[in-house]
Every structure is written in structure tokens, then in C-alpha cells.
Amino acid sequence: MKLMKLGSRPDIFFSSGPVRSVSTEVATDMQILVDGCLFRLHKFPLLSKCMWLQALCVESGDGGGAVELPAFPGGAEAFEVCAKFCYGITVTIGPHNVVAVRCAAAHLGMTEAADRGNLAAKLDAFLSSCLLRHWKDALAVLHSTRRYVALCDELGVTSRCVDAVAALIADANGEASAAVPASSSPPWWARDISELGVDLYWRVMVAVRAAGTVHGKAMGDALKAYARRWLPIATKNQYAAERTDGGAGNAEWAAKNHRLLVEKIVGLLPPERNAVSCGFLLNLLKAANVLGASPASKAELTRRVASQLEDTNVSDLLIPAATPCGGEKPYDVDAVVAILEEFALRQAAAGSVDGSPVNAGRHRRSRSAESAAELEGARRSTSTAAVSHGAMVRVGRLVDGFLAVVAKDVRTPLDKMIAVAEAVPDCARPEHDDLYRAIDTYLRVCAPPYP
Template sequence: MLSIDCGLNMSRSFGIRIFVENCSSYPAHVQQNLESWKKNRNKFYELLHLERIIIVTKMKFMKLGNRPDTFITEEATRSVISDVPSDLTIQINNISYLLHKYPLLPKCGLLQQLTSDSEDSSNVTLNLHDIPGGEEAFELCAKYCYGMTINLSAHNFVSAFCAAKYLGMTEKVETGNFVMKLEVFLSSCILEGWKDSVVTLQNTRRIYEWSESLGIIQKCVESIVDKILTPPHKVSWSYTYTRPGYQKNRRESVPKDWWTEDISFLDVDLFRCIVMAIKSTNMLQPQLIGEALHVYACQWLPDITNTGLSEGSTSQVEDQDSSDRKQRILQNIVSLVPADKGSFSVKFLLRLVSISNFLGVSQVTKAELLRLSGSQLEDAALDDLLLPNRVTSDQTSYDIELVQTVLESFLRQWKRQTPTDESLSLRSINNVGKLIDSYLQVVSKDAHLSVKKMTSLAETLPGIARTDHDNLYKAINIYLKEHPDLSKMDKKHLCRILDCQKLSPEVRSHAVKNDQLPLRTVVQLLFFEQEKGLEQERGNTTTNIKDRSSDQTSVVRDDMNKLKLSTNNHHSSKGKGGRNYDDKFQLRPELSFKIRESAVQEMRKGRKIRDEGISEIQHSNLNPQEKAKEIRISGKNHSNKGRER
């Protein structure tokens, strides 16, 4: 281990040393920290009556005492090797400690009080079953009293501090006592480091009430939050960051979410304290808080639906405890999600919905997850929706019911909103419509997907969500190919969601020739084709009639001009020769309206003939493919006759 001796001579029989993990070189910020320590070391040593301090980088350790450890174990008894017989017995749980009064009583106020109340002054037995930290913490305090070497760090600081407080090892009993040294170590070393603060906070969960009452939790949370709010370019301490593609080196800048992995190992209540404190400052972007929640969920809520909760468990009690703990974690994560849209990815939200269904969380938590997922559904990609189905009673490959539930949540929110720009609202639901139709094309390949689930999801979308039905037709066509044994009723039920009028000419042409479609759908397609043809012919006829009417109007105008001219000549002749002409000029109506009526009658007659032909084909003994073929031939013949007319 690399160490830096600060050059103090030993002044007491036991002292203190501070160690940190080794590193290969010292960057500039470490050199500055060392200079700071050198300037303040005399005051620090004078306060603690220490012999020397050794500083190395990263995690910090404090070493107290210099005597060897002489504790021995005989069955369930711990004793100290000494020529002096034991006169103090401490009972903690199932272990008995055979100790001596002379090193313990001068430093422990509680033991002074308990022994003074004892009737037998020669050999006192005390029960300390409720000491925080148990026998390990008590043994640290006892070794300190004997002057034996003990190493303190963030891993055992909490238990040692709480036990020392319990035993009354304060300044009132002796100057420079154990509690005071631990407090200085906390404020000067642990809280100054990033990982030291996190590890210390994590160890408070074992004795949470004591840690909270003594202020350890609050001090650690404040230290951690203060470092999280530090600008990334000022971060000089070590941290854990294992994102894919990130290579940690001195030249690369510190990522904004550098702190998320280290705090993801904390207990959920402690993690909640930190996130709530961060949110109260309003100094971090919601995306960073969402990333911290994401990392924490990945740490504590892996894809449990893959293997179930029973894997690795030894009893049903452990399964239940694990399930309850995961429920509590999920509920806390959902309650901490920022209100800002986009703080979580849609894929992660959908995964949380899937986990919530598996764990059976409260309805409030599930409703909030569905609301968050639905509000961001329009931003989802197709891969985000392809969540595996883990329900054993359902053999489908994908969780279609989950997608349908999220879609319904989106539609409820979409109907309630009052957008300033209607085009944005329409674009939003159209994007969701395209996404769902693309999803249907993927899940329709599943051999276990029922017609009911397929149509239910497709019909959940309102008509305004689809500008055309081309993608829906593709999904239906894929489903019919993957399920060739469908009954006629199932085919009709599946194809009734298809609107032939919203198909493009290319797709409609393909559908007319599709032998997988039921006859009813083919007839509807043919009828619509004929209607389109008649509309085009009607449009051409109307154009011709308009042209004829314009020609006739010009002829009438010429006749009227001739009439006026002839009338003028008549009056002039009558004035000159006295003759009176009673000739009457009568204009006959043109045949344009008669032509139009004749064309309409012809079209109606042709449609009647076609319908009768289709009816005869449907009642014939031909199979559906032959019927469809005959109907197409009949439609083409009728169309040709219409053109000839």
C-alpha cells in the first residue's frame, strides 16, 4: 500500500491512522487535498491526541490503538488473554464476554451506572442484548477500551458509532473519548468522500432508527446531494460508471449522470430520500432524475418475469418477501417519476407496466404507469411494443393485452385534451394508428393469436386514426396466410374491420385477386370497383353534356340575334310599305336533358343486370374461388358493355 507519512512522532500509547486504497498516481486535485491536510494536521492531531496520519486516495480508513488483538473464543464465550481474572461478564444474544472493569468502566458511562447498581461488586454480569450493531459493534468498543488495534471505515462506522453512543462513551465520561473521535472521522473524512458517504448511508439500514436519531442519515444525504449537484467539470472523486461504450479516462469529460450507479445500491427508502432532496432543489434536469430511476430499477427489478420469483429461493416465505420488496421498490419508483414528459423512455415505462402486472401492485400504481405510458405512446417505436408474454395460461408470444391497455389509456387522454392546433392532435393519433397497424403485422404471424384478440386490438383505434387501410390489409393478409385453417365465420369476422373504400388502387387490385379473402369481401371490392368505374363514366358523360350545352347556348344566342334583326326589319318594312307580318318565331328546347336521362336509365339497367348475375353465381354450386372468378369476369363484361354504350 502506498502511503504518505505526515511526519508526526508518536505521542500516546495508541493513536490514529487514516488509510485509503492505493492508486498508481496522484492527480492535481489529490495534491491539493494533501496540502490542505498538511496545513490543518496539527489542529486535527491535537484534538484527537493522535500519533500519525497516513493518507492515500479513494476510500478512507481510521486505525486506532497499537496493542495486539488478544480476544479468544471458546465455544460461545469470548475472553481476553490476561493474568488478571475476569470480573465483568457481558451477555449479548448467545455470546458471553469475560472482560475486566478497569479498562471498560473509565470510558463507558452506561457500564458505570449498571455496575454501581449491582449488589455483587466482585463479579458483575450485565445483559446488553439491545445494543445497536450487536456483538460485533460491542467488540469494537471493547477493543478500543483495551487499546487494541481496530480499523474503522465507512463499512463499520455506523455500528461502532451507535454502539459507542449506547455505551455512553462521550466527553462527559472521558476527554477524547470514542464518540468524539468517531464524530471527527465522520465530518473530516467520510463526508468529504463520495463513496465513503454512499457506503456509510447504505450501512445505516441495519440500525435505521438509531442512525436517524443520531443524524447520520441526514448528514450523509446532504453530503451526497451536495456532490450530485456539483458541476461535472468540478467532479474530482472516484465514481462507478459502466455504461456500454464509455471508456473512463482522464481526458474524457465526466458524464452528467456519473452518480446514478453508485446510489443504485442503496436501500429503497434511502434512495428515495436522496431523489426527493434532489427534486426539491430544482437544479437537475428531469431526464437525469429519470435516468437515476431507470438505473435503480435495472439494479433491483431485473427481468424477473423471465424466470419467476421462485428461482434461487429456498422457501415460499422468501418468495413472498422478495415479491413484497419488489412491489415496494416499484411503487416508490413510480411515485418519484418527474411530471415532465420524456423523463422516461416509452420502452422502459412499458416494461414497468409488464412487471407491475406480474407483481400485482396496487391499482393506484398500475393506473399511474398506464397514464405515463399512454401519454408517450406516440413517441414509441415498434420494438418498444414487442414485449414477451409471460402469462402461462396464454400461449401467444407477445403481450397484446398490455399494448391494448396502453392504447386505451392513450385514447382517453387524447379525447380529453384540448389542443391549440388540431393538426397536431390529428398527427398524433395518425402516428399511433400507423404504429398499431405495424404491430399487428408482426403479431399476426403468431400461430397462437386468436381472431378475437386480433380484431379487438384493431377495432380499438377510432376511424380517424387511419388515413387508409393498406397496412391493416397487410396485417389481415399475413394472418390469413399464417392461419390457413380458419373457418368462414372467422374470416368474415376478421375482414369486417376492413374498409374497402380506404384501400389504395394497388392494394385493392391485389385484394380482388386474393383467394384467402372471404367471398363477401371480394364482392364488396368488386362492387366498389364498379362504383368507381360508373362514377368515372358519369363524370365523362357530364363533361360531354356540359360541352353540348355550351354549344347549344351559343346557337340559341345566334338565333336570338337573328330574331332581333328580323324583328327590326319587320318594323322598318311596316313603316315603309304598311305591311303587317304576323310570323311567329318559336325556339325548341335542345335534347341535352333527354340525353342525360337516357344515360342514367342505361346505367341503372346495367347495374340491375350485374346484380342478378352475381346473385345467380352466389347461389350456384361453385366453390368460393370459382365464384370469385366468375364475379370478376361478370364485372369485366359489364364494364366493357358500359363503355360500349
């Protein structure tokens, strides 16, 4: 941790209960109340460096009363550092307090316009030349901007920290590259930035992506690490909010914050097909259902899952309904139908000719479905290719396995069972044993008894 010392005089501040004063022969002539602490100081050293206090004294005249600074950034501790700097007393600045003191200096107007070599300029130079060049220090400074979001954005401190952290990530040969052993599964930086709040994390990842030096797979692994860190907590808190007394207000507040988490992660997904696994995408879709993410986020996840559907398994495809407690069905069959429809549209958009293994034996679709296929074809990337016959068979087995599970629940509607069963072409089922077993299970569990 890098530190900077300013000033050379010994500390002459002392405390007497809630009062902080200066031990000198000259009587104090200014009282400032900050966060319940009363500072008895001298006008001359403070006013020579603080433009805001100058203007305040001009407005108030020589009233002699205490000047209160409500909601002062950093509180009494940050104000005391600024006051000691005005007196020339030695103060120590590091990653733990540089943001608070910088915000306090800005509030007091301790700029070059007040005095050359003032505190704000010294702190900015320390940030640029030292703290933001070292991984741990830069992260610590970025973390501390959360307390003063609006002021840090106004001063540009947050953007400087974000750019610095992103640059250290992008520079694979920098000092930070050795911070975590290379054997770590996620990128060396993923675990550290996973402690950031979603807004700061999103800004860092956008800057990293803009640099263009980090591969999509590494970006995907970093997103997986962040999701593992926060999504289980968000989902648990959402359920808890719905169960508490007066749960409507709690659930609404939780949904607003947790929804943002899912949507930001979805927005950061790399465009490369194999950057993240299909299982991870389905886990995101499950969280999106529970946390009430936007339809656009769910649609994006549906498209991505459909492009990798042959790589998933039945357990991943069991998506909880949006209201698992007291809802109409335990699993969101509609979401699976949407994935399979998207999968079919992708195959149609791949330009496969009729009679190919992919299209052979496809079930007849409605006119609306045919029109949708034509419209979606223009949206699909030209790189999209039809899956192989073996992959299509895997999708068929996946669908039949999903049917075998949902067939055991009496709340599964018959029309949904049929929609899922017909969503794949005949060529995906070289044999129909699994489908027959699912139908048999459904009839035994769900069919009404004969009179």
C-alpha cells in the same frame, strides 16, 4: 479512504480461545459476553465512559457472573473497539467500521453525559468533517447503515449520509464530479448509487430532486441505470419463486419486495415529457405486470406512455400478461387498450376543435367515454398539445403492427382485436393495407372452419 486513529497506548488485548482479556498486573473484575466471545476486563475504564454498563452494574450488584449483551450491534468486533477506546488503546476508524462502532457506542451509552470527549461525539465529528465530504467514503458509510436500519435511523446517521451523498451529487463542481469520466452516458454518479437498496436509493433520489440542480434528463438516465441493475433480477426471481415447491409463500414474499422496487422507480420518474424514453416506460410497465405493482403505478405508467406513444415501436408494446405461464393470453391486450384510450383522452384534452386533422374521422364513442373525456380534460396539463398529423399516422402504423402480432395467437379474443383497431381515428390510417393484413391473419388463424 480516510481513516482516524484514536488513543495512543499499545494494544494489550490477547486471545485465549473464545476469551479476550487484557495483559496487565491488575486482575480483571468484569466479564462481558458478546456474540459468543467472553471479554475479561476492568470495571474502572469501562464504567467511566459507558453509562449503560454503569446502570447494569448497579442493577446486578456484585454478582461476579458474566454480563451478556445479546444482539449487540457490530458484534464482538465493535465491542472490542469500544473497550480499547476506554483503555486508551489505539484504534482505527474508517468507512468500513464507523457505523458499527457508532451504533455500539450508542448502545453502551458512550456519550458526553458519561465523559467529555467520549467516543460517540468523536465519531460524529469524524463523519461530518471528513467521511461525508468525500464521495466514495460517504457511499461506503451509507451502504453500511443497511445492517442497523432502525438504530441508524434513530441516531440520524442514515439521514446524514443521504443528505451528504445528495449534496455531493447536486454540487457539480465538487470533488466527486471528476470520479467518472464525462463521456459516461448516465450521470457520473448513477452507477455508484445503483448498488444501493431501493429504500436508500429512493431517499437519495428524493433529496437530489429537492435540491433542484439536476436536470430531469439526468434523473431519468439515473433511473434507467438503476432499473437495468435490478429489474431483470427481480423479474427472474419472481418467476423462480412461482415455480418452486410451495411456491405460493415464496411468490408472495418475492412479490412484496419486487413490487416495492417498481413502485419506487415509478414514483421517482421526472415530470418532464422526454426525461425518459417511451421504451423505458413500457419496460417498466412490463415489469409492473410481472411483479404485481399497484394499480396506481400502472395507471401512472399508462399515462406517461400515452403522452409519448408516437415514439415507440411494436416490440416495446408487446406487454406480457400478468400470468404468462398458463394465463389466458400471451400479451396483455387490455393494457394496450388502456394506453390507446389514454392517448385519445389526451388528444381530446388538448383542446383540438372538431374538423382538425386530429379529430377528423374519429370513431363515435359511447356516452361514458365522452363523459370520461370531459372529466379527464380538467386533469390534463395545459401544456398538453395534440400530436401532429405525422405523429398520428405513426401511432396508426404502431397499432396495426401490434394487431398483426396478436392476430397470430388463437387466444386473442375478437372483441379485443376490435377494441384495439377502433382505438385510433381514421386520420391515423391514410391507407389500410396493414390493418387488412392483420384481419386476414386473424381470420386464417382464429376463425372456426366452415362445415
